[in-house]
Amino acid sequence: MTIDTLCHLLESLDRKAGTFLFRAGDQGDAMYLIERGKVRICVQATDGRQMTLAELDRGDFFGEMALLDGQRRSADALVAEDARLAVLSREHFLSFMQSTPKVALEMLTALANRLRRTDELLRHSATRNVNVEEAAHLTLADRAADRIAEFGGSWKFIIFEIGLFLSWMLLNTWLLYDKVFDPYPYVFLNLVLGIICGLQAPIIMMSQNRQSHKDRLRADLDYQLNLKNELALQEILERLKILEREYLQLTSDKRPE
Known part of the structure; x- marks a missing residue:
């Protein structure tokens, strides 16, 4: 499977700022690649504060951890700025990892x-x-x-x-x-x-x-x-x-x- 083939497996997704792509505890069924915009990865601390782990922008990817280990999402993904994302499903993700x-x-x-x-x-x-x-x-x-x-x-x-x-x-x-x-x-x-x-x-x-x-x-x-x-x-x-x-x-x- 080549990179060109992978591009055909990606689906485009548009999201407005302030919306969640997923929350901690959700089932991990896809990973995301940012084409434009920004996404904030954050978790809820034990004292109730919202703690930002990373702020990702164009070219970054996220959501792959749940696909690798089959566990649920470990953090929230919040769209910080209007974003367009490329989405790769778990099935296509695993087959691509095995072949590349x-x-x-x-x-x-x-x-x-x-x-x-x-x-x-x-x-x-x-x-x-x-x-x-x-x-x-x-x-x-x-x-x-x-x-x-x-x-x-x-x-x-x-x-x-x-x-x-x-x-x-x-x-x-x-x-x-x-x-x-x-x-x-x-x-x-x-x-x-x-x-x-x-x-x-x-x-x-x-x-x-x-x-x-x-x-x-x-x-x-x-x-x-x-x-x-x-x-x-x-x-x-x-x-x-x-x-x-x-x-x-x-x-x-x-x-x-």
Whole structure:
């Protein structure tokens, strides 16, 4: 089967912007080649956001994954700009792949490139989701604890304490003379410092515990992403093995006896 023969198997399809060619979960019965216009491939994230995996334009193809593995569609295909598409049915697609292994390998290369872009997108998205999810559950007390912990671990706090010590000693040693309220050895100052330390320690621990929770959440998301990558890589390798077997079988059948 030649490329010219394939052109006769394609059907033309026009779609307006804003319409869906297919939705995630639909049965995969065709793949598409964009002649003009743009198509957005997107999925629904677990937090309800619409996440764009790729935006395709003239010359790009999509919808081949469901044809290769026989599974249902894994994403939505939304027409972003009035488009004309060439449609190839599953039956014609499979016969063409079997008769033209070189095109099949090029298609696998394109799939691998898309997978890398998707992995990069998911990695950044996971990083953002950790912060967004954590911020969504913060209470007023949590935010106050973070601010206090941030201030308590800064040079501003050290300078503030030095200024407090010096001012306290000046007031109770020279400036107030016989009206001092905390004479040397500044017992009341020690009491104030003890109260500050006693309150500051658990507040800082609260902030550290929340940071530990965020780290665990990030580690969990990293694990899920790595697992997804591993499964996707295994799937690509399986498809490559299938194409390799079909190619070897095809070349052996064409050898002259």
